Amino acid sequence: MARRGAGGALAVLDRDTVTGGVAVSHVGKTWGTVRALSGVSMHVTVGEVVGLVGENGAGKSTLINIISGTVRPDTGAVRINGMHAPLGDSRRLAAMGVAVVMQEQSLVENLRVYENLFLGAEDLVHERLRSGSPFGLVGRRRRMCRLAQELLGQVGIEYIPADARVGSLSFPQRQLVEIAKAFVGAELRQQRAVILLDEPTSALSKAETEALFSLIGRWRDRAAFVYVSHVLSEVRRICTRIVVLKDGVVVDDLPNEGIDDARLHELMVGRIRNADYYQEAAQADVDASAAPVAELRAATSFGCFSGIDLEVRPGEIVGLAGVVGSGASDIAAAIAGALPIGDGALHIGGQPVRRWSIRAAIRAGVLYVPPERATDAIFASASSAQNVSIGVLDQIRSPATRLISLRQERRVVDRLVRQMRVKVGSTRTPAGELSGGNQQKLVFARWLDRSCRVLVLDDPTRGIDVGTREELYTTIRQLAASGAAIVLRSESLEELIGLSNRIVVVKRGEVSAVVDSPPGHKPEELDVVRHMI
Amino acid sequence: MPIPPTDEERPKTDVLAAGAAASSESTAPAGPPVEPASPWWAPVARNRNLIVPIASLAALILYFGVRNSAFLSVASAQNISRQLAFISVLAMAGTFVILIGGIDLSVAANATLAGILVATWIDDLGGPLAIALTILMCGVVGFVNGAVTITFRVPSFLVTLGMLSVLDGVSNTISGGGPVSFRSSVLSTLVNRKAIPGIPNGALIAVGLTIVLSIVAFGTTFGRHVYAVGGNERAARLAGVPVRAVRLAVFSIAGMLAGVAGVIFTGQASVGVPEGAGPSLLNSIAAIVVGGTALSGGVGGPHRTLLGALVIVILGSGMDITSIGPYTQLVVKGVVVIVAVALTIDRRRYGVIK
Numbered sequence: 001m002a003r004r005g006a007g008g009a010l011a012v013l014d015r016d017t018v019t020g021g022v023a024v025s026h027v028g029k030t031w032g033t034v035r036a037l038s039g040v041s042m043h044v045t046v047g048e049v050v051g052l053v054g055e056n057g058a059g060k061s062t063l064i065n066i067i068s069g070t071v072r073p074d075t076g077a078v079r080i081n082g083m084h085a086p087l088g089d090s091r092r093l094a095a096m097g098v099a100v101v102m103q104e105q106s107l108v109e110n111l112r113v114y115e116n117l118f119l120g121a122e123d124l125v126h127e128r129l130r131s132g133s134p135f136g137l138v139g140r141r142r143r144m145c146r147l148a149q150e151l152l153g154q155v156g157i158e159y160i161p162a163d164a165r166v167g168s169l170s171f172p173q174r175q176l177v178e179i180a181k182a183f184v185g186a187e188l189r190q191q192r193a194v195i196l197l198d199e200p201t202s203a204l205s206k207a208e209t210e211a212l213f214s215l216i217g218r219w220r221d222r223a224a225f226v227y228v229s230h231v232l233s234e235v236r237r238i239c240t241r242i243v244v245l246k247d248g249v250v251v252d253d254l255p256n257e258g259i260d261d262a263r264l265h266e267l268m269v270g271r272i273r274n275a276d277y278y279q280e281a282a283q284a285d286v287d288a289s290a291a292p293v294a295e296l297r298a299a300t301s302f303g304c305f306s307g308i309d310l311e312v313r314p315g316e317i318v319g320l321a322g323v324v325g326s327g328a329s330d331i332a333a334a335i336a337g338a339l340p341i342g343d344g345a346l347h348i349g350g351q352p353v354r355r356w357s358i359r360a361a362i363r364a365g366v367l368y369v370p371p372e373r374a375t376d377a378i379f380a381s382a383s384s385a386q387n388v389s390i391g392v393l394d395q396i397r398s399p400a401t402r403l404i405s406l407r408q409e410r411r412v413v414d415r416l417v418r419q420m421r422v423k424v425g426s427t428r429t430p431a432g433e434l435s436g437g438n439q440q441k442l443v444f445a446r447w448l449d450r451s452c453r454v455l456v457l458d459d460p461t462r463g464i465d466v467g468t469r470e471e472l473y474t475t476i477r478q479l480a481a482s483g484a485a486i487v488l489r490s491e492s493l494e495e496l497i498g499l500s501n502r503i504v505v506v507k508r509g510e511v512s513a514v515v516d517s518p519p520g521h522k523p524e525e526l527d528v529v530r531h532m533i
Numbered sequence: 534m535p536i537p538p539t540d541e542e543r544p545k546t547d548v549l550a551a552g553a554a555a556s557s558e559s560t561a562p563a564g565p566p567v568e569p570a571s572p573w574w575a576p577v578a579r580n581r582n583l584i585v586p587i588a589s590l591a592a593l594i595l596y597f598g599v600r601n602s603a604f605l606s607v608a609s610a611q612n613i614s615r616q617l618a619f620i621s622v623l624a625m626a627g628t629f630v631i632l633i634g635g636i637d638l639s640v641a642a643n644a645t646l647a648g649i650l651v652a653t654w655i656d657d658l659g660g661p662l663a664i665a666l667t668i669l670m671c672g673v674v675g676f677v678n679g680a681v682t683i684t685f686r687v688p689s690f691l692v693t694l695g696m697l698s699v700l701d702g703v704s705n706t707i708s709g710g711g712p713v714s715f716r717s718s719v720l721s722t723l724v725n726r727k728a729i730p731g732i733p734n735g736a737l738i739a740v741g742l743t744i745v746l747s748i749v750a751f752g753t754t755f756g757r758h759v760y761a762v763g764g765n766e767r768a769a770r771l772a773g774v775p776v777r778a779v780r781l782a783v784f785s786i787a788g789m790l791a792g793v794a795g796v797i798f799t800g801q802a803s804v805g806v807p808e809g810a811g812p813s814l815l816n817s818i819a820a821i822v823v824g825g826t827a828l829s830g831g832v833g834g835p836h837r838t839l840l841g842a843l844v845i846v847i848l849g850s851g852m853d854i855t856s857i858g859p860y861t862q863l864v865v866k867g868v869v870v871i872v873a874v875a876l877t878i879d880r881r882r883y884g885v886i887k
Contacts, residue, residue, distance in 0.1 A: 338771060362773040370771050377771065379764035381831050390761055390772050393754045403752035446772065 020081035020192030021045035021224035022067060022098070027076030029062055036062040037073070037248045046192045049216060049225040051239035051256070053232065055268055055465035059248040060228050064196050067226070068100040069093035081192055094120065097191040099182030102198050106178065109167035113177055114148030116166055117184045124188045151187060155180045156215050172204045172324055179212060186223060193223040200227075201234060202462070202491065205323035206533055213238050230463065231492070232261045244268055268466060277470065278498025282477040283519040286316040286501055291350060293485040294335055294366065294454045299344035304330035305509040307344070312454065312485040317476070319500030319517070320489040321528050327509040329371060329458055332489045336368035336456040337361035349453065365453035369443055369460050371489075373436060377443045380432030384424050384442055385413040387431040391446030416445040421471060437468030444475055452484045459491050473499065493525045505531040585876060586823055586840050593844065597851030604854045611733065613850050618724070618735030619798050621842035623813055624820035625739075625746055626790035628838045629783045631821055632750075633763040634830025635689035637784065639678060640791040641814035642700035645807060647671050647795025649704045651720065652713040652805025660719030668792035674700065675788020679781040689784075697814075704807045713805035724800030735797050739839070742793070746835035759783060763830030819866055820845045822873040832877070845869075 023043040029036045037059045044050045054060050065071035067078060072088030079085060086092045107116045118125045129143050148162035157176050166174060179200060186193030201209045216225060216238060229235050235242060236256060244252040244267045252267050292311035300306040305327035312318045322328030333339040335346065337358040345352045348364050361368065370376035379387050389396060389409050396412055398405040413427055420441040424434060431439055440460065447455070457476070461469045476499060480486050490496045496503055497517055505513040505528060513531035515523050597604040623644055630637040647667050654663035678696055682689045707713075724735040750756040758779045761769035770776050799805050824841025826833025848869065852862050 358771060359773050359775060368771060375765070375767055377768050379761060379768055379831065381827075381829075382760060382764045386757070386760065390757065390769075390774075393757055397754075403748065404754070404757065406751070 020097070020194075021048070022081075022194045022226070023079045024063070024067065025077050025079075027063070027066055027073045027078070029059075029066065029071065029073045035248050037066075040076070040245070040248070040250055042243050042250060042253065044194070044224040044226055046222065046224045047220055048241060049220065049227055049239045051235035051242040052226055052228045052245065053230075053235055053242060053264060053268060054245035055467060058245040058268070058465075060245055061198065062248075063245070064100065064198050064226065064228060067093075067194070068098055068196055080194060091120075094185070095189070097186055097189060097193045098196070099185050099193055100196040100198065101175075101179050101182055101200050107166045107174055107181075110165060112145075112163050112165055113152075113160060113169075114145045114162040116177060117148050117151065117162070117181050118144065118188075119181075121185055121188050128188070148184075151184045152180060154187070155183050156211060156218065170325060172208050175200065175204060176208065176211070179215070183215070183219060183223075193219075194226070195219075195223050196226045196228075198228045199230065199463070201229065201231065205325070206529060207323070209234070230465075232264050233494075236261070236264070265466060277473070278495070279473055279477050280498065280519040280522070282481065283317070283499075283501060284315045284481065285518070286313050288313075290314065292347075293349055294487070295347040296331070296335065296341075297345045297347065299331075299334065299341050299346060301330060301334055301339055302342050304334075304339065305506065308506075308511060310335075310504060310511075312487055314453075314483045314485055315480050316502070317480055317486040317488055317500045319496040319503040320487065320506060321493065321496055321503050321532060322489075322506035323532050326506045326532070328489050328506040331506065332456050332458045332487055333368075333370075335361075335454065335487055336366060336370075338368060338370070362450070365451050366456065367447040367450060367452050367454070368456045369440075369447070369458065371458040371462065373439055373443065373462070378431050378439050381430055383428045384417070384422070384431050384434065385409065385427035387439075387442045388413045388416055388427075388445045392449045395449060412449065413445075416448050417442075419448060420445040420475065437464040440464055440472065441468070444472065452479060454485045454487065455479055456487045458489045460488070461495060462491060469495075493528055497522050497525065497528065503528055507532060581876065583825055583837070586825055586837070586844055589823070590840070590844050590847065593847050593851060597847070597855060600851075600855045604851055607731070609850065609854065611731070613846055614736040615733055615801060616846045616850065617842055618733065618739045619794055619801065620813060620816050620820055620846055621739040621839050622742060622790060622797060623794035624817040624824075624838045624842050625742055625835055626787045626794060627817055627821050628746075628826055628833070628835050629750075629759055630689065630787050631763075631826050631828060632759050632830060632833060633780060633783050634766070635682065635780075635783075636818075636828070637675075637678065637693045637787045638690060638814065639674070639693040639696035639700055640787060640794075640817060641812075642697040642704070643671050643674050643788055643791035644795035644798060644813070646674070646700050646704045646707075647792040648799035648802075649708045649713055649805045649807060651796050651799055652715050653707060655717045655720065656715050660717060660723070664720075664796055667796060668789050671792030671795065672785050672789040675791070676781065676785040678788070679784025682784070683777050683780055701807075708805060708807045710807060712807075715805070720796065720800035721803055724797050735801065738793075738797065739842075742790070743835050743839045750834045755779070755782065760831050763832075765831070815866060815870065816845055816849070817842075819870045819873065822870060822877055825877055827877040828874055841873075 021044050025041045027040045028038045040059070040063060042050070052060050052063065062071060066073045066087070069086070069088055069090030069092070077084065078087060080093065080096045080098060083096070085096065108119065111119070125144055125147065126140070129140060129147070145162050149158065152158050152160055152162055157180060160169065160173055160177060166177065169177065179197070182193070182195050186195070200212060204212065227235065227239055236259060239256050241253065241255050242259065242264065243250055244264065246268060290313045292313050294312045296308050296310040299308045308331055310318070310331065320328040320331055330339055334341050337356050337360055341356065346356060347353070348366060353360065353364070358368070374380070379390070389412065392412060393404065396404055396408045398408065417424065417427055422434075422438050422441045422445065424438060431442055434442070460476075461472055464472070476486060476488075488496065488499060500517045503515040503517050503523070504511055505515065515528055515531070517523055603609060623640055626640045627637050647670075650670060651663050651667040654666060658666065674696065678689070678693050681687060681692045724738075725733050728734055728737065750759065758769070758774045761772065761774050762776055762779050766776060820842035821833075821838050822828060822841065823844050824833065824837035824839070826837050845866070848865070849862065852865065
């Protein structure tokens with residue numbers, strides 16, 4: 001294969017290059033009439049970890065996709081390890097040492113870990129095995145597996161068995177394998193790697209995030225890192241330099257010294273983030289003697305959580321904190337009727353519920369915003385209007401014919417869309433064409449017209465830009481003020497602390513602590529984290 | 534098992550998200566919603582599922598009309614409306630199943646069974662009862678399709694493929710493998726008489742059913758639930774849609790509509806034939822996809838299917854009139870189905886095309 005020959009030659013050249021890395025110069029990309037990027041230049045040398053931050057739609061993903069070759073820029077050039085990069089050719093870029101770890105995973109679930117690690121680089125592995133043994137490729141699989149285990153060890157995740165099926169691993173474990181794959185690819189090619197991490201920690205627990213960070217630290221001298229994340233505290237911790245994108249333009253490129261979240265924030269959104277971000281002033285003091293609207297009593301769901309007691313009162317926001325897999329998300333789902341409760345009971349409005357289901361919950365005024373927008377909540381090919389009206393179909397029927405009144409539907413949808421400030425030209429636009437933030441607003445709008453007694457929010461601001469978050473916080477505060485009881489599970493501790501009246505910490509399926517979070521006396525993140533791990 | 538999107542798929546979704554976000558961010562947050570800037574051809578691209586069938590309909594009429602003026606005669610129009618009656622009702626049967634993201638391959642065999650049943654029963658039971666019982670039986674067949682699909686979590690194309698064979702066997706057993714004749718003229722009157730001069734009743738039934746089913750699709754909670762299940766089953770469940778009930782109902786309705794199609798067919802032929810409706814399966818699926826109902830589910834509808842059926846019938850009848858051989862016709866129709874699927878399917882839904 002000609003391609004392999006070229007790759008080999010590149011590898012030799014690269015070893016001669018002292019400092020490798022990636023340099024992007026004057027890159028521009030337009031989708032239709034929308035400018036995603038214009039004149040973007042940045043460089044990352046080996047030894048650097050460059051944080052790429054910006055609001056949703058600022059162009060981060062487009063830039064990452066251009067470097068990894070899945071998107072071809074209209075203008076500009078990319079150099080990898082000092083050599084001209086073939087734009088829009090992801091396979092050749094991968095052979096030059098560019099590896100990308102995405103939010104969505106690209107592992108093949110029914111292959112084993114080692115097969116995934118070597119996917120696309122089998123020839124290199126074979127070469128290595130052949131040269132290391134007098135018997136050529138005899139016992140190839142076993143030796144590939146051993147090699148993989150060795151490499152996993154070097155990457156610091158030796159506890160993941162190399163011969164396990166990827167499908168049998170947990171989501172965070174798979175994420176780690178994916179990251180390991182990027183490192184292994186570089187190691188096999190003996191190259192200076194360019195590793196693009198796009199929201200790599202979105203599904204990782206604190207401990208796993210730490211493992212990832214130590215990995216990055218260990219590999220710093222052999223790779224150039226680009227780190228995209230919404231979690232500014234992580235960016236500030238791990239990165240040597242921070243590039244801020246706004247509306248497709250680099251607005252700042254600053255060394256990571258003495259910057260705080262507020263300053264980054266200001267650069268990203270172009271305004272100062274004030275102390276009222278979580279609108280703590282609007283947080284109501286809840287009378288502890290009031291009767292809870294929703295109450296779990298020794299609730300158990302096999303394999304998810306056990307013996308959970310939880311009370312939520314009208315106007316109260318109760319936060320559920322816990323690492324991935326702790327059961328916090330499952331508790332939220334169980335209250336919403338999406339997960340059956342085995343033992344124990346759920347009381348709504350003081351009455352124990354029987355035959356609890358999503359439908360029963362909606363009828364009782366318990367509404368759910370699920371965690372994964374794309375798979376759990378949005379009908380991508382349906383119009384924005386239909387994505388909203390699905391929640392109020394029973395309220396837009398004409399009394400005479402019992403049929404859905406299209407005029408009534410349009411009126412209700414228009415009002416709800418305005419109320420949530422969804423930015424969409426026409427409500428006929430398919431929801432899949434909207435940004436994540438606007439999609440989430442559609443999901444909120446869906447429930448806004450129902451009398452809501454309990455609102456269950458599971459990671460409502462995942463992957464959503466700061467400006468939209470603020471608007472969603474306003475909505476959440478308003479709903480609480482109107483007397484709804486809110487159960488909030490979030491990946492972001494800062495958000496949990498900022499919004500909640502009380503935080504229930506869940507660890508291995510059980511409540512490990514309850515932390516009060518009154519306005520003005522918010523707990524530190526450490527006070528909560530301590531009980532999570 | 535959800536399939537992760539392939540590399541080729543990622544930029545597309547990102548593009549859409551990034552594009553929409555970028556365009557919306559340019560507006561003031563508190564300002565009124567502003568139409569996102571989009572290329573002039575965007576509405577055309579978005580509505581291609583409607584524009585393509587209408588354009589091909591016009592092209593076909595023009596082409597065949599020029600080739601042979603007999604195509605534009607009254608006799609030809611009546612022939613077309615006769616065929617349209619059967620094909621469009623049969624295609625209606627499949628439409629809702631495809632809308633929920635499944636497929637019913639047994640509709641034509643179910644219609645054949647209906648033809649045999651009604652022919653067998655009509656002289657003894659009388660017209661109304663025989664027709665009602667037939668349609669009910671076909672509904673039961675559809676219900677079984679749905680129940681098996683749900684209970685054993687088997688893909689609907691496999692269940693209905695098996696059912697196709699079962700129904701074929703049953704039809705031939707009941708009829709003894711030959712045509713079933715009957716004396717009653719009720720069916721023929723019902724289907725062939727022209728209540729409105731020039732238009733056989735069968736075509737009126739088809740158009741009437743299209744209107745009713747379109748109202749069901751857009752004006753009822755059930756119809757909206759069908760689109761939701763087809764669009765994103767998980768999201769539908771979490772939004773409170775009774776997914777299993779919707780699936781069962783859709784398959785049952787498909788069975789009943791197949792029954793109606795079979796009754797129309799037998800009325801037109803005045804005899805029950807065990808292989809009568811069999812070859813129409815491809816035609817009915819062609820009508821659905823040509824009309825713009827996507828095999829991926831959630832997009833399209835009964836009104837589209839009537840349009841698609843018109844295209845398919847005119848294509849067939851035009852090829853007959855211009856003396857294109859039956860084997861060539863098979864090739865053409867097969868190609869049309871594949872092209873139509875390629876044009877309508879929503880690739881965002883499939884990471885890997887198998």
